[in-house]
Amino acid sequence: MWVGWVWCARRAVRHNVKPPRRLLSVQAQPQADLLSKATRNIGIIAHIDAGKTTTTERMLYYSGYTRRIGDVDEGSTVTDFLPAERARGITIQSAAITFHWPPLPPNAQTPPQTPQLPSSFDTSLRSSIPHNINLIDTPGHADFTFEVLRSLRVLDGAVCILDGVAGVEAQTEKVWTQAGLYHIPRIIFVNKLDRVGAAFSSTVKEIGVRLHGWPAVCQIPWWQGGNGEFVGVGDAVNLRGLLWRAGGDGRDIQAFDLAALSKTDQKFAEEIKKARIALVEILSEHDDGMVEYFLEYDEDHLAIPGIQVMQSLRRVVLQAPQVIIPVFAGASFRNIGAQPLLDAVVDLLPSPFERPDPEISISNRSSTLSALVNSAATAKPVKPSRKQQQPKTEQLAIAEVKNLTACALAFKVVNDPKRGVLVYVRVYSGSIDRGATLYNTNLAVAERVPRLLKMYANDAVEVDSITAGQIGVITGLKHARTGDTLIVYRGLQMKGTPSGGLNTLQLRPINVPPPVFFTSIEPHSLSEQKHVQESLGILLREDPSLHLSIDEESGQTHLAGMGDLHLEIARDRLLNDFKAKARIGKIEIGYRETINTPTSPYTHILDKPIAGKQAKASVTASVEPADDSAISVGLQEEEEHIEDGAFETTYKLPDNNTLHISHPNLSRHDSASHKHHLPPQLSLPGVLHSIQAGASAALARGPFNGYPVANTRVNVDLNAQTHLLPETTPTAISMATRAAVGSSLRSANDTAPSALLEPVMMATIFVNEGSLGAVVQDISSSRGGQVLSLDGSNSPTSSNSDDDMPHIDPNLIYTPPDPFASGTGEVGSGLANSQRQIVARVPLKEMVGYLNHLRALTGGRGTFVMTVDGFEKMGSQRQKEVLDAMRDF
């Protein structure tokens, strides 16, 4: 019997599913809650080229949202919609798309804003009822890791796609670990099983060893006659074989139960039974519910109904940390496997209701959103603390929260050529309605919501509101950027500010890594300047890991980013998508420079007209090298960190710089003395802010080679009586500070020339045993790197969660035999053992273009991932070489 994986035919495939015994009744709930219950916010994560886009295209097609299957190689996919992505065949921007699975009945109102959930919702298999799936496609290239991190923040679950030939690759391991840190439940789809050399068995073992979880093999590949063409999968949950019609669009799937299968392919039927036994065994070890089923069904692994196996799988997937990893099989390009994978998304991954409460920071304290929302009841006024990010979650008591009607995260900004700037939001509480006034707590601005959309593949449908748990799009916003927190506050005026500290509310704040590459941008002509600046403005709204600075001396605009590909894409977007007419320089490494000697205080006296008015200000500054032990830059705080003494203020600035301001006659806590000492037009916070802005501007371009200054302490002495006069303005203070600090930096450089710091990467390289020696030799001698560990536990990709995660013995993992791989999938064999991992610190300069070199050294098998570990002083010889090369250029 041929069955289609569509609404009416699904029951035919599932006819043997028994309902569970524990019945839950559906309570009357608000519509928004119902919608959330039947919603999955999921992402697809994987190594580059594993087949994310190809699989997404099938998902959209089978769910009925596209009429033909897009092809990555032809550049006709829905999710890779930027021209730059289509040209390269890779995914750059996360696109969020909504669809329904299982598909809506053909006559359903499309798309319904609230699902009609049947009374059996909590008792039947979830995948028998249409769910609202919000799919976020994430990029796979290492340069876009930050983009992946941003998407991870809004996911409730993830599908990890592996290439069945390449197995677990470096980037997968990295993103997997990151998703684990956010406690995102994950399932795995082993793709490309149609390819020659596909090795399901060794891939499953690699999952265990490298992703640190027990693989629960839910499907096994079906190779015709045991070793022929890949034709379908064996379903260990529902004990059946699913056969896809060869050459079709994948809609026609024939299901065979074990009895039917044993007549045509006895060996395969036996293997499905083995897979089921292994599945029940592994679940029993981690889920008491499964032990109960097992006893109830007389310890017969095969007698337990599929729905109960699925329920047990769901429970273990939602455990944190996740120790069991459900594994599914397919070949998206051959249209095999997408429908059962979608079922698994609905059946196993959580709804927004089943997720931990999102973390927030408010008035520099950490808490959770529901603690905040519930805080009105216990409200006493909050005393804002100036210390940022206290580690533990705090009790909150904020009466004003009763006016908070929605809280959302703008997780992606996309400039759509047709619809303008689209701001993708995930709403965490309340509801954003059309016409509402949003307050952006990152930018401290309010803006109106003109239109709300739901994105369905290529179509956008206008909606009235986006409720908690949902993902949608706001169009027409002028300011919101990727990563901003947006709140709706009752009674807020356009120029107003929410009170009670709510104006500082941040959802799931993340650190931005320091940029390590930069390029210069010069408009072709003055008349082009406006368009170039506007286009750069949109690029920066889309991607906050790009940084823009203006070099005052050369007048050049510098764009800095996380990797060479990152900047290459930004350049293409600017020139091709925005049609900006500008000269873009070579992509260069973003070195830093640091002073080698302290200076004595220098006072700059400013006395000149600013904006037509005479302005005066004086600032006394000195600079000194920071402690060498703090040489590593690491991650840069998104905002400056402020520490206070009564008469002094310290700002921790990016690049390991600090600004220490002493203001002896102005206490932070004594505003009476301010009135006495400060001219009436100034306030202490305003003065401090201007000094900080001026010092940051001076540090942005060092005197040695024009690179940003790092590892430097700036001291500013502020004497209110002599430095601040009736003609002093905030701009004058900032300009005087900039001049005083700039002059101090030059003086330090004249006395003892500054040194260059170069970015040093923490690289994790995966190679086969045979190439290990050559790669280690290359890294440590030719590239001046330092090998830190071999197969070590302190790798950056596996740290943090490693201690909590089990170390898996591959010999204990069930896998079906692999017909094509050597070792035929016997327990203990497989790639997992022959893969070696090298962790090394290597200067970034030596890693430019490294992938090609690594491929040449490893016969194409080697892969690597890297992150910035810090900036390090170069030896004098190395610095000379770098400077000579720059001069030649």
Ligand SMILES: Nc1nc2c(ncn2[C@@H]2O[C@H](COP(=O)(O)OP(=O)(O)OP(=O)(O)O)[C@@H](O)[C@H]2O)c(=O)[nH]1
């Ligand atoms: N043989 C075979 N090829 C596949 C399969 N799935 C994807 N491919 C091919 O693999 C290549 C990469 O597929 P994509 O879908 O672009 O992979 P991706 O993971 O989205 O890649 P990025 O967007 O660059 O991260 C394309 O040439 C696909 O046609 C499969 O199941 N079998």
